Amino acid sequence: MIAGLATLIEFVFAPPTIALAIGAYLNVQFPALDPKHAAVGAYIVFMGVVAPAFSFSNFALNGWAGSDVFGAPAIAGMFAAIPFAIWFFLAIEGAAMAAEEAKDPKRTIPKAYISGILTLVLLAMGVMFFAGGVGDWRTLSNINDPLPQAMKAVVGESSSWLHMLVWIGLFGLVASFHGIILGYSRQFFALARAGYLPASLAKLSRFQTPHRAIIAGGVIGIAAIYSDGLINLGGMTLTAAMITMAVFGAIVMYIMSMLSLFKLRKTEPNLERTFRAPCYPLLPFIALVLAVVCLVAMAWFNTLIGLIFLGFMAVGFVYFMLTAQLRADAPADAMLTGL
Template sequence: MESTTEKNNFKRSLGLLDATMIVAGSMIGSGIFIVSADIVRNVGSACALLLIWLFTGFLTIAAALSYGELSSMFPKAGGQYVYLKEAFNSLTGFLYGWSFFAVIQTGSIAAVGVAFSKFAAYVFPSLSEKNIIIDFSFLQISAAQLTSIILVVFLTYVNTRGVKEGKMIQTIFTLVKLIALFGLIIFGFSLAAKADIWKANWSTGFSINKLDGNTLVPYSGFAVMGALAASLVGSLFSSDSWNNVTFIAGEIKNPSKNIGRSLFLGTLIVTIIYIATNMMYLSVLSINEIAYAENDRVGVVASQHIFGNSGTYIIAILLMISTFGCNNGLILSGARVYHTMAKDGLFFKQLGHLNKNGVPEKALWIQCIWASALCLSGKYNELLEYVIFVVLIFYILTIAGIFRLRKTKPDLERPYKAIGYPFLPFIYIIAAVTICIMLLIYKYNSSIPGLAIVLLGIPIYYYFVSKDKS
């Protein structure tokens, strides 16, 4: 049951549209404008590029449909942390919450903040990462890093003012972002699409090869599995954070129904946009132009083809809007996890309090401080390589929790049941386990450290347990 404090202070002021905008807005950052370049270099064909995005979309929607059942059973703040704790035990829930704080959410906030500043530098060159503002002997701080920190601090402050303020930013910026993305897709097809480019891009059929310059190099043996694993890291990260809406269940109207609906609608909308955007790329740019776009910024190159010289500024402004809204969603929702952990005695107790506006202000600020430190460290890109492996582990466990809860708590009320159960959840688990194995084999440099971050949470868990008992 929810505590009395939570019932009295969390304000249920988010409707279905707001919840859907949190799902979509948290998913769409800068990834869709960048990661297709790396995918094409790994797979070498238009068909394989679209299959990677289709497979990613299928996995994301399948997981979202499964989470709907869990959100209807436990419609309270904390989301995935609560699901894992209820399905397994408090240690499993804590390991997720710890990983969420250490790398998943804060690393994502840092990376999206830095992406905002990089694209802002197109419009305001003085904000470039090459413009060093402070130079210590051991640390250089660029204008881009300062800009990203200012963004994180500003959005954190706005969200301490109350959920309505965060909701307003999220809904407005996500709607603008979606309209602009649909506009970019439509303009791309209508103004810059070329039949000869489209035909040439599809000439390689369903083959999967490494693109080396203008040459397609066949993979030998199981190397193709490594290429697929590397490709999926980018697309999965670009489609992640859809579960953020579950963390703010305490502030959603009719959460037992609206969370499940928003998960499905949000992930479906984003999947359609991602597929359409990549089809637009393939109609406007050659395979080589996609693969070797400067700094992997495929969206910038496509926009230049569509709008000419002004295209750089158009896409930069779109990306600023996109990353601004994305970071607001991450910041708004993430702090609710630390708040719930603190209420359970598994994190710093001060984070368990709500301010006069009914939001976990101290949890918001500790998240802000660590995300800002990651911005300064320059290690956020490395951390993000660890994210997907860690995220998939907890997605697997959470969806496996549906099967476990059906057996251990069959009488618990389920206003919404997972669509396609048991087949869709089972398919997701098998697919995600396969990807994890591929990542362990072919991306062990990031997978092993990611696993180490999770395991580091075990002694920290027992520290908080002993502190709570004393």
């Protein structure tokens, strides 16, 4: 229940954040367009165009939490940046939610994970270095469209390169947006099918899609989008708060996944597994420790968001306790029972 609800929070709050970024990209192309009304190829174009203007002195300027020398504030800044670092890779686990639609999930899902993570590592490092080295990185630190703004500083706002980046980047954001919508709809559907959420969310349309689950997450996302600018949580914009909220959900899910891995290896050593955990138990243990460190750091530097997250989890737990009959009446899940 904890892992399922945490994953749901992660996937529900990610799409409105991406939607706001899509709006910001459109706002660069059409300045009169309100962002509220409104990925690989874009990054490659971005890095190729701004690379000649890269300067390490710009990247390192005031690089220690606004200072040129290392000190205690820099350590605090590193931990405060954790949710935004994790955001680079957020929802990559959504690949597993397409397992029921995949023809050969034992082979294709691991390939999707590995190729996706390698791609993200390379592009995340490239974007971080090049965007931070073309000028004063502090001007990009609190906006939804840092890549177009960084390129604009190099080539000007009338450059065709800038407009190309905006449109390619927009397609990348839309692809990510749709992928996470698929993820949250499957999460709503799976929890409802297992009796953790109202059974109506597990209904399928005549096209065999969980349309009610898609709409439920969409309603929450639209409400969040139109709350941006009206709500300020802990001194951060609602966009930053939603990123942090989604990362809280992701980290709790990571911790529960690692704990489940250790427990199942102990209690069900002969269980057929469709995946391999490399370097078990060392790497899973390292992942567990890092996830706990990240969770503690995020709770320390984002106390208000952490309390709101706990509030969501508490509401979910109360609902869980009140709906035991739903789970008793739910059909057995063939994915779990092996039937």
